[in-house]
Amino acid sequence: MSEVAFDGVTKRFGDVTAVDQLTLSIRDGEFMVLLGPSGCGKTTALRMVAGLETVTEGTLRIGDRVVNDVEAKDRDVAMVFQSYALYPHVTVAKNIESPLVARRFDTGDGSPRKLTSAERAERVTEAAAALGLTDLLGRKPAALSGGQRQRVALARAMVARPAAFLMDEPLSNLDAKLRAQTRIELVELHERLATTFVYVTHDQVEAMTMADRIAVLSDGRLQQVGPPQAVYDRPHNLFVARFIGSPPMNTVPGTVVRSEGATSVRLGGQSIEVEGLAAEPLADGTEVIIGVRPEDLVVDAAGQVEAEVRAVEWLGHERLVVCDLAGHQITIRQAAGDDPVATGDVLPLTADPAKVHLFDPDTTERLN
């Protein structure tokens, strides 16, 4: 069993609270991505799991064991660092072997013991083969490419057969092409090893493509946890709505208007009907923030609001149309084959009510 569970975990560095009352349960075998902007506490959370930072408050469990006071080496976790942290003065083989040298392992005969050099060599060979590093075992890290170093770091993590893999932005030092390829390889590796992965990144593409579930963090607080699509489709608050998605969700402030049973939101001089959107009817005059993703805005002659085109960005397979709506900049994503638009055009817009999000401007929480 290798669940990783944070229960009210807080980490403070002096006066700074890096992680604030984090409660999050990562299931056995799950690929969990901790996502957030830099400084949101995601790396600190990961380092607490690794045992490289102490827990200020709360309980941290790995499996059924509370590990608050357990040393890093005894936690049965492996970490892949952003910098890879390979030992520069020894060979790839020695690097991969390093987690096996000092630690004791339960090899099935009851009491944990140190591995013999033959056992270590066997495991190194196996891990190297799994990641295509066999021919590089005699080289030193300086003689490897970025992608190869990254694989050595993965092999070093695998070799101890840990209960959980911790990864701190492992792809950020790779170029875009290699990153895309490595994403796929990591997902395959996760399936093959069937082990818990905790993966930290600020890159939403990595999060969306690899995660079983995403945990979005901001300012040390957990904002939302869920499968990538669910987080994308139903963000719990404005932070998540704006952080996930590229280009980000359009958010425009407005006021609820109720008249003769119909509910609409006034945006500047225009209004858009949002009948039945909220679980509870919103009172007349309620301030809201309305959010619609760029791909959910449709140009339609019957559209309720009008926006003026400011700029058109061609991306080959699609185009982004930047418009002005009641003094706010919004973006519409269109297929390359849609009717052409030009700067200065006024577009009538509509959106599927099911894809319109309403947020409270004060609490930033979702209203519908």
Next chain:
Amino acid sequence: MATDLHQARWKKGAWYAGLGALALLVLFPVYMTIVRALSQPRAYVQAGQPPWPVHPEWDVFTRAFTDGDLGRKFLVSAVVTVCIVGGQLITATLAAYAFTFLQFPFRRLLFFVFMATLMLPIEVTLIPNVQTIRSLGWLNSYPGLITPFLATAFGTFLLRQGFRGIPRDLLDASQLDGFGHLAFLRRVAIPVTRPVVASFGVIAFLTAWNQYTWPRAVVTEGRWETIQIGLRTVATQTIDRNNVGFAAALLAALPILLLLIFLQRQLVRGLTTGAVKG
């Protein structure tokens, strides 16, 4: 292009000429010491002190060795130097490690206080230190010659510069691998900064071997004289035999010379660490 190349060659030539002149300037006294050591003293003076040997006496080195009892002095110097270098390597490595990788209260302040001792010339601390050694009964003994030099601010500073170049992630990775601080120091920190450690070893050796003031202060018996103190005895003998003094000086410098020849690369590499970013 052609003129550029031409110019570059000229420039290089000028550099070599300048460096060559400097080298001659530095080597001239060494050469003259060799000349004076080999020359028969009276004949040399009579010949008008030319820059070449007069009536060379090749057995002068063995005479210097036996007459000056250099064997015993070499031994004392060797023991003192090896102990000081070994001790400094150990204490400086540990201190530099602590100042780099460990978190403890007043770390920066302590480091600066430690570094401030670099500002004190030996003359300032000489008298209190000699009194301490005397009160310990360590005059004319190895402990008296060695103990005051077992810690070094300079070495700590140099090694700390080297250790600061080690990424913090390596320490974290090593912790996850199950290694403690001493194992990290031995397995990673020292091997990674080997050029710095080696160059510090060379510098420590030079300094310890060439010590003069301190051994003069704590040694009063001939048998505890180091080689540098022993030279004084040999050199102050009669004019007739001053070539023996020059020969002894050359012998005393020999270990240093060998060290520089074999380890000059380490020395330069270590001294430029931290000054130049790789």
